[in-house]
Amino acid sequence: MSEETTQSAPMKIAVFGTRKYDQDSLKAANDAAGNPLEFTFIEALLDPMTTILAAGHIGVCLFVNDICDSAVLEHLHSLGVRFIALRCAGFNNVDLKAAARLGIKVARVPSYSPEAVAEFCVGMIMTVVRKYHKAYNRVREGNFLLDGLLGFNLHGKTIGIIGTGKIGLLTGRILSRGFNANVIAYDPYPNRAAAEEYGIEYVEKLDDLLGTSDIISLHCPLMESTSYIISDSTIPKMKKGVVLINTSRGGLIDTYALIRGLKSGHIAAVGLDVYERESSYFFADSSSKVIDDDTFARLLSFYNVFMTGHQAFLTTEALTNIADTTVLNLVDLQATGTCACILEASA
Numbered sequence: 001m002s003e004e005t006t007q008s009a010p011m012k013i014a015v016f017g018t019r020k021y022d023q024d025s026l027k028a029a030n031d032a033a034g035n036p037l038e039f040t041f042i043e044a045l046l047d048p049m050t051t052i053l054a055a056g057h058i059g060v061c062l063f064v065n066d067i068c069d070s071a072v073l074e075h076l077h078s079l080g081v082r083f084i085a086l087r088c089a090g091f092n093n094v095d096l097k098a099a100a101r102l103g104i105k106v107a108r109v110p111s112y113s114p115e116a117v118a119e120f121c122v123g124m125i126m127t128v129v130r131k132y133h134k135a136y137n138r139v140r141e142g143n144f145l146l147d148g149l150l151g152f153n154l155h156g157k158t159i160g161i162i163g164t165g166k167i168g169l170l171t172g173r174i175l176s177r178g179f180n181a182n183v184i185a186y187d188p189y190p191n192r193a194a195a196e197e198y199g200i201e202y203v204e205k206l207d208d209l210l211g212t213s214d215i216i217s218l219h220c221p222l223m224e225s226t227s228y229i230i231s232d233s234t235i236p237k238m239k240k241g242v243v244l245i246n247t248s249r250g251g252l253i254d255t256y257a258l259i260r261g262l263k264s265g266h267i268a269a270v271g272l273d274v275y276e277r278e279s280s281y282f283f284a285d286s287s288s289k290v291i292d293d294d295t296f297a298r299l300l301s302f303y304n305v306f307m308t309g310h311q312a313f314l315t316t317e318a319l320t321n322i323a324d325t326t327v328l329n330l331v332d333l334q335a336t337g338t339c340a341c342i343l344e345a346s347a
């Protein structure tokens with residue numbers, strides 16, 4: 001038999017929620033691997049209405065805002081989908097129990113570039129604290145006044161990191177080693193060796209971190225236990241004038257409580273790369289759309305809220321790693337039924 005005839009057909013993968021940068025990196029990774037996959041690039045997010053677009057594909061490839069609940073999974077399964085490759089680390093949008101029940105294998109990219117997010121997070125802290133965003137607009141309009149641009153030094157400040165996984169630890173390291181800030185952290189599963197090496201000190205209770213931090217940065221995943229970890233019950237425990245940063249997941253913050261905290265002045269400034277209902281707006285040009293989420297609109301209206309559209313991961317290095325791991329995950333899943341980055345229902 002010729003080599004041509006023994007080669008198996010490429011796996012058909014429906015890639016939801018794609019932008020050009022996703023397509024370019026996935027195509028490059030697939031080329032480098034000898035084109036084991038055949039992609040259908042779909043701009044729409046996966047949701048109950050768009051699931052049908054997966055017909056004829058053995059796998060789907062998803063990102064953070066695709067909806068993959070049990071109803072969508074049932075439909076995907078009936079269409080013949082057997083593999084889900086997440087192009088991200090977080091998996092709060094996939095019902096893993098339902099996937100396991102249906103025999104659909106789910107894999108993710110656990111670590112594509114924690115540096116990308118950590119570096120962005122530190123940039124966000126600097127932006128919020130030193131008001132780069134306001135200065136940029138002002139100077140472009142020929143206004144060189146410094147009034148209203150007063151910041152404070154990070155040196156010597158207490159910065160609290162909630163969640164010391166890959167990203168939280170790196171963020172803490174930059175702030176401790178680079179700025180000589182007093183970096184403290186809370187994590188129910190501490191990594192004491194790395195924290196010590198990076199100059200990060202654990203506190204025993206979340207309340208200890210909330211009560212002593214000048215800046216609080218969120219780096220835990222969104223799970224039942226962390227949903228609304230920032231709420232009406234935790235904000236009053238923070239120092240008055242605290243700066244809050246969230247580059248993790250929007251659902252960690254109860255936005256109504258955040259708005260109350262901003263209105264009362266308890267929270268001095270906020271940097272957000274994520275929002276709890278971001279999927280209606282993010283990763284799309286919504287500039288000629290009326291924002292019909294009044295909470296989101298209110299949040300955007302604060303002079304002391306700086307927001308980006310889930311951009312922290314977006315570096316060349318991260319996209320390359322995401323694409324390489326995604327291609328490998330899918331190839332391994334089909335060949336062996338498992339892969340190094342498989343997600344189990346209990347995860």
Ligand code: NAD
Nearest residue numbers: 090163164165166167168187189219220221247248312313
């Ligand atoms: P990770 O799994 O390495 O670390 C998460 C850490 O959170 C773990 O150490 C865990 O023990 C800890 N944790 C769990 N429950 C906690 C709790 N109740 N309180 C405090 N800590 C708790 O994850 P990571 O790679 O560091 O990523 C962190 C999060 O960043 C991801 O879950 C994802 O949501 C987010 N993220 C955002 C972007 C972006 O572009 N904005 C990109 C990548 C990841």
